[in-house]
Amino acid sequence: MLTAPTHARAAGSGVGIDVRNVSKTYVTRSAGSMLALAPVDLSLRPGEFVSIVGPSGCGKSTLLLIVAGLLSATQGEIRIDGERLTKPLTDVGIVFQDDLLLDFRTTLDNVLLQSDIRRAPDRPEAEATARGLLRQLGLEGAERKYPHQLSGGMRQRASLARALVHDPSILLMDEPFGALDALTRTQMRRDLEQLWLERQKTVLFITHGVEEAVGLSDRVIVMSPSPGRIVEDITVELPRPRPVELGDDRAYTEYTDRIYRIFHDHGVLR
Ligand SMILES: Nc1ncnc2c1ncn2[C@@H]1O[C@H](COP(=O)(O)OP(=O)(O)OP(=O)(O)O)[C@@H](O)[C@H]1O
Ligand SMILES: [Mg+2]
Structure with a gap:
């Protein structure tokens, strides 16, 4: 049964996203079946900015494509504004690492x-x-x-x-700044925050950059190595707008240190 949207909203402002028990097994002729994403539960509130960080191959892009309705989940469901997603999302903007112009x-x-x-x-x-x-x-x-x-x-x-x-109400970004130099990347982070503060999209942002994730997000989801599962869901309570250079800020480094420790504990970093 479909659940009716629970709140009125202005056109283009964010909607809630629910990822319920979603997993993905890829089946290929050459390699057989492979669990790419362990069951994931994740909710984004309307207008929330959530990042996912995790090691290469843990299933981040897989999850993003499932949320976009471009890839079917092996198990579980996606709900957008309370409604079950059954076809590709249209009320969405997607940015990949490659600009694809x-x-x-x-x-x-x-x-x-x-x-x-x-x-x-x-x-x-x-x-x-x-x-x-x-x-x-x-x-x-x-x-x-x-x-x-x-x-x-x-x-x-x-x-x-x-x-x-x-x-669109939703912005999905898969390592959008991954190919940029550090300075440009920092400027892009700042500009994206500004846009988001003005437009209040619901953003799911995938990155390898721990600093970038903490600098941008309301919450950072940390994933384990493959098959990826969520190992931490960290609320970032830093005031906005956040300065370009957060470098030595004590609260900021506590967040980044915590995430690096999680990676260390999971053998991602030695
Ligand atoms: N179409 C596919 N068919 C088979 N296996 C796939 C397919 N797409 C991805 N995989 C495998 O699923 C796993 C997760 O891939 P995914 O691209 O989601 O990882 P990722 O976390 O986005 O990695 P990266 O950080 O390197 O972009 C990887 O082992 C990958 O090789
Ligand atoms: Mg990827």
Whole structure:
């Protein structure tokens, strides 16, 4: 039975996500069956920013794809705003490590890709939104440039604008800053926090970066090595907006130290 949404909300603001007892076993001809994700229970409140950190291969991307409705779970279910997910989510923006921009479209046209594919009647409105987002993300002047004329950071900003242009309630990010240099990555963290504070999307953010996870999140979910399961769910009570450089902040380093200790205890770090 479907559960009715439990709260009224403004369009585009976050919705709750429930991951209930979700596991994934991949079956391949060459390697047989492989448990990639042990049963996971996880709830995100509307507008919450939650990160997942865990070692390579523990099933983070698998979980994200299941939440997006792009991959079926072997067991368990996803509920979005109380309703069981049975097909790919549409009220979502997804950002991957690779920006996946199309080389033959300008920055602006990349952001408007979905709108053009759907031949949306509101193109002028979408274009105004896209231009506003690009401006907010520091890409004013890059609208008519092609991806090869942009830096890695600029490309990833364009891909973030593309994910947000239809004002989705949910933002799923899989190591979005993984390919960027440290400085650009820090700036992106700050800009993402700013966007999130203004727009209140529900964000599921996957990263290998312990500092990045603590710096951005309301909660950090720590996963064990493969087959991944949740070993800690840590609420981060640092005030926002958080400074670019949290470096020596005592409360901040207590969180990061705690996560590194968990990795150490699970043999991820020696
Ligand atoms: N389509 C697939 N078929 C078979 N096995 C897969 C498939 N996708 C992923 N796997 C395996 O499932 C496990 C989890 O993969 P997943 O990509 O979810 O890990 P991850 O935590 O995102 O890793 P990383 O941090 O390296 O991105 C890995 O052992 C991987 O090899
Ligand atoms: Mg991954």
